Each structure stands twice: as structure tokens, then as C-alpha cells.
Amino acid sequence: xxxxxxxxxxxxxxxxxxxxxxxxxxxxxxxxxxxxxxxxxxxxxxxxxxxxxxxxxxxxxxxxxxxxxxxxxxxxxxxxxxxxxxxxxxxxxxxxxxxxxxxxxxxxxxxxxxxxxxxxxxxxxxxxxxxxxxxxxxxxxxxxxxxxxxxxxxxxxxxxxxxxxxxxxxxxxxxxxxxxxxxxxxxxxxxxxxxxxxxxxxxxxxxxxxxxxxxxxxxxxxxxxxxxxxxxxxxxxxxxxxxxxxxxxxxxxxxxxxxxxxxxxxxxxxxxxxxxxxxxxxxxxxxxxxxxxxxxxxxxxxxxxxxxxxxxxxxxxxxxxxxxxxxxxxxxxxxxxxxxxxxxx
Ligand code: AMP
Ligand code: MG
Numbered sequence: 001x002x003x004x005x006x007x008x009x010x011x012x013x014x015x016x017x018x019x020x021x022x023x024x025x026x027x028x029x030x031x032x033x034x035x036x037x038x039x040x041x042x043x044x045x046x047x048x049x050x051x052x053x054x055x056x057x058x059x060x061x062x063x064x065x066x067x068x069x070x071x072x073x074x075x076x077x078x079x080x081x082x083x084x085x086x087x088x089x090x091x092x093x094x095x096x097x098x099x100x101x102x103x104x105x106x107x108x109x110x111x112x113x114x115x116x117x118x119x120x121x122x123x124x125x126x127x128x129x130x131x132x133x134x135x136x137x138x139x140x141x142x143x144x145x146x147x148x149x150x151x152x153x154x155x156x157x158x159x160x161x162x163x164x165x166x167x168x169x170x171x172x173x174x175x176x177x178x179x180x181x182x183x184x185x186x187x188x189x190x191x192x193x194x195x196x197x198x199x200x201x202x203x204x205x206x207x208x209x210x211x212x213x214x215x216x217x218x219x220x221x222x223x224x225x226x227x228x229x230x231x232x233x234x235x236x237x238x239x240x241x242x243x244x245x246x247x248x249x250x251x252x253x254x255x256x257x258x259x260x261x262x263x264x265x266x267x268x269x270x271x272x273x274x275x276x277x278x279x280x281x282x283x284x285x286x287x288x289x290x291x292x293x294x295x296x297x298x299x300x301x302x303x304x305x306x307x308x309x310x311x312x313x314x315x316x317x318x319x320x321x322x323x324x325x326x327x328x329x330x331x332x333x334x335x336x337x338x339x340x341x342x343x344x345x
Contacts, residue, residue: 029174035143282312
């Protein structure tokens with residue numbers, strides 16, 4: 001199959017709409033990462049998504065919707081009634097945007113999308129092209145990140161091409177994603193709202209809405225079996241080159257390793273080094289993270305070492321991704337790098 005890459009325009013969005021309605025898949029930009037979209041209520045399109053990504057069918061997909069009208073989604077049997085008041089408050093604050101909610105599913109959502117779970121994950125993305133596509137398609141689009149399973153999420157069209165060339169007919173090219181990290185996933189189906197995956201919408205931001213209901217973070221709960229959210233796999237989002245986390249700022253740049261620095265410390269960037277946040281802005285670090293991991297991964301170096309991530313709103317989400325992507329810790333000892341494997345990596 002030939003994979004076409006088309007810049008965003010009215011015509012390319014119409015084309016994407018046609019491909020989707022014919023049951024095929026389209027990769028498209030969102031503000032978080034590029035999504036691999038298929039008709040979310042069509043079990044055949046949903047199966048294609050899993051097959052194309054090589055994603056285990058136990059890992060549920062997010063349904064992308066085109067408005068924050070939860071009552072309309074319930075009438076459409078996408079989510080179940082009654083709608084929690086907290087869900088309404090959260091979407092009025094954070095949608096469109098990088099917050100995914102899991103709620104009891106409505107009868108029209110195939111179990112293929114939810115990996116058999118009685119809940120469905122939904123999100124109204126903020127990217128204008130994604131919104132236009134959703135509006136034109138007129139039904140929810142299931143869209144996991146447009147990478148092969150376990151690999152780094154793509155944040156531009158060239159990364160999607162690298163992952164899925166020949167496997168999908170169309171990529172809509174909307175440039176680089178502004179956020180660069182997957183959405184926050186918040187479960188509203190249990191007794192307390194629970195963060196299943198961290199992202200740009202932080203625990204603090206969510207707590208300002210949840211008020212009296214205690215917000216939980218699934219990573220602090222005992223690992224239950226089965227896991228409440230399959231995306232919580234301990235090893236995930238990984239480059240092929242082993243990644244090691246440095247507990248203190250990297251100051252030695254021995255070849256042949258690649259080095260991802262948070263910010264510049266001397267005036268010159270050493271060879272084999274990359275800068276995550278040249279402007280020292282944490283949101284720039286999030287935006288650059290996957291692109292730089294991909295770039296460092298393409299060199300064929302035996303390892304990538306990365307600086308610690310300083311505290312900020314973005315730190316929990318970035319550290320979470322790095323933890324899952326990492327093979328261990330890098331320590332400078334006796335004039336050389338010591339790479340210590342992580343338990344379970
Ligand atoms: P991706 O689309 O690759 O960003 O991954 C979507 C992630 O959303 C999954 O791996 C899960 O972590 C989460 N998710 C989707 N649906 C559900 C659900 N019904 N319950 C819990 N988590 C979900
Ligand atoms: Mg993914």
C-alpha cells in the first residue's frame with residue numbers, strides 16, 4: 001500500500017473523511033501526539049487499528065469526539081446515563097484539550113474499543129484539524145498514538161511515516177504537535193476519580209475541580225491484577241536503543257553514547273548531545289521529548305543517557321514516560337559511565 005502524506009486543507013480533510021467512512025485508517029495530528037484513526041463504532045475499523053499497530057487487543061483505545069456535550073453523547077449511547085456531575089465540570093474546564101475521561105460505556109461502543117471493559121475512554125481534542133475531521137466524519141474516531149505498539153509516539157508526520165509507511169493509505173500532515181505527550185487519562189467510573197496516566201492536565205489542575213472527592217493516582221495504588229488501565233504497562237514508549245536516566249546533570253560526554261540534556265550548561269553543545277528545553281521552558285521539553293528520543297535512537301549508539309527532569313507542571317508526565325522507556329540508571333563512576341539495569345526493564 002502506498003502511504004500518501006497530505007498537508008492540512010479542506011480538500012485533504014475531505015479525503016481523510018472518505019477514507020475513514022470506507023472503513024480504512026488515517027493518521028492525523030492532535031495537540032498531544034499523532035493519532036491512528038478509524039471509525040470508533042465500527043468493529044472492523046477498530047480491528048484494523050489493532051492489527052496495524054500490532055497492539056494487543058487487551059489495550060483499550062480512546063474515542064475522540066467532536067464536542068463537550070456529554071448529554072448528547074449519552075443520548076447517542078456512547079456513554080451511559082446518568083452522567084456524573086464531576087464529568088460535566090471537568091469537560092467544561094478542560095475540553096477541548098488533553099484530558100481523557102473513562103466513563104461507563106454506552107451500548108453503541110463495541111467491546112473491541114474498550115478491550116472488553118465496561119468503561120469507554122473519551123476525549124475532545126483541541127487541534128483544529130482533528131476537530132474538523134471529527135465534525136465531517138460525524139461519529140467518534142478511535143485513535144491510539146500512530147506508532148507500532150511499544151514504540152515512541154509520533155509528534156510529526158515524518159515520525160508517523162517512519163512507523164507506518166505502507167500500512168495505512170493516508171497521513172494528514174499538520175506539523176509538530178504543540179504538546180508532545182499523550183493525554184492525561186482520568187477514570188471516573190470508580191468510587192474516587194483516579195489518574196491512570198499523567199499528562200498536561202495535572203493532578204493539581206484536576207483537584208481544583210474535584211473539590212471534596214479525593215483524587216487518586218493509580219501509580220500509588222497497589223498494582224491490581226488485572227490492571228485498571230492496560231496503558232499502565234511498566235515498560236512502554238521505548239526507543240530501540242536502551243535509555244538510561246542520569247540522577248544528576250550529565251557532565252561527561254564520552255562517545256559513543258548519545259546524551260539528552262535538559263538545558264545548556266556551557267555555551268557549546270557537545271557532539272552527540274541534544275537539548276530538550278533550549279528556552280528552559282518545561283512545555284518545550286515535553287514538545288521535544290519524543291522527537292529527540294527518535295533522533296538519538298536513529299544513530300545506532302549503544303545507549304542514550306538523559307538528564308534528570310526538574311520540577312514543574314510537566315515533570316510528572318515526562319518522568320512517567322522516561323521511567324517506562326528506560327532500561328536503567330546511568331552513573332558516572334571512576335572515570336566512566338556505569339549503566340545499571342532497572343528491575344523489571
Ligand atoms: P494510546 O491511545 O496509545 O494513547 O493509549 C490509550 C490509553 O488510554 C490506553 O492504553 C489506556 O491506558 C487508556 N484507556 C483507554 N480506554 C480505557 C478504559 N476504558 N479504561 C482505562 N483506561 C483506558
Ligand atoms: Mg500509545
